[in-house]
Amino acid sequence: MYELPDGSGFFVSSIPLPKDHWLYAPISDGWDNERECSPDTPIPVLDYTYCEAVRNAVRWAVRGATMNGTIIDFDPDALVQNAVSALCVSNSEAILCEDNHP
Numbered sequence: 001m002y003e004l005p006d007g008s009g010f011f012v013s014s015i016p017l018p019k020d021h022w023l024y025a026p027i028s029d030g031w032d033n034e035r036e037c038s039p040d041t042p043i044p045v046l047d048y049t050y051c052e053a054v055r056n057a058v059r060w061a062v063r064g065a066t067m068n069g070t071i072i073d074f075d076p077d078a079l080v081q082n083a084v085s086a087l088c089v090s091n092s093e094a095i096l097c098e099d100n101h102p
Contacts, residue, residue, distance in 0.1 A: 014073050023076050057086035 003009045017023060028040035035041065046054065061082035065074045 017076070021076075054087065058083055060086050 002011065028038050030039055031037075032039045032041070035043075061079055063069065064082045065076075065079035066072070067074075
């Protein structure tokens with residue numbers, strides 16, 4: 001544990017994800033012939049005019065969740081929340097976004 005000058009502290013740890021975490025959900029069987037992808041592939045909500053902005057937002061999210069690529073044992077939920085914050089909400093609204101409110 002690290003103690004800060006004000007007497008508070010923090011620690012860094014690696015905690016396994018729960019067995020039922022969304023990351024471990026099986027990939028859907030089958031194929032969506034109309035879209036030429038797996039059925040669980042999300043339907044795009046943006047067109048290619050946003051490519052650069054989306055790429056920059058996702059890169060920012062990955063850097064934040066991996067401490068600029070220095071950790072490989074990162075929190076996938078932090079990555080998703082970073083991406084949502086970069087793409088959808090202002091910093092003041094980010095705290096309001098919960099898993100059940102995409």
